[in-house]
Amino acid sequence: MLELLEKAFLTGLGAISISQKKGEEIIAEFREKYKASEEEGKAFLEKIQKMASESREKLSEAAEEEVRKAIEKLGAVPMEDFHKLEKRVVALEKKLKG
Numbered sequence: 036m037l038e039l040l041e042k043a044f045l046t047g048l049g050a051i052s053i054s055q056k057k058g059e060e061i062i063a064e065f066r067e068k069y070k071a072s073e074e075e076g077k078a079f080l081e082k083i084q085k086m087a088s089e090s091r092e093k094l095s096e097a098a099e100e101e102v103r104k105a106i107e108k109l110g111a112v113p114m115e116d117f118h119k120l121e122k123r124v125v126a127l128e129k130k131l132k133g
Contacts, residue, residue, distance in 0.1 A: 061083060066076050106113070112120075 062076055062080050065071055065079055069075075071079070
């Protein structure tokens with residue numbers, strides 16, 4: 036499972052660096068081809084950064100889903116469910132004693 040998390044993390048880092056590098060290349064090409072102003076270049080960069088951010092979010096969601104699937108395959112219980120059951124057991128034990 037740790038290996039899966041590591042792969043997801045490294046994939047995310049790769050996507051971030053590729054997006055940034057590609058964004059810089061696109062901006063340079065955009066400014067050169069279209070003789071764009073600095074303001075237009077900045078606006079274009081913001082648009083590219085927003086797209087990269089959305090891609091990172093989607094990647095993060097996909098990685099979380101894969102981790103959830105791996106946990107289910109292992110038969111592990113999410114901590115939230117464990118704590119709910121723990122509270123129920125404590126409450127039942129109090130009822131039995133008192």
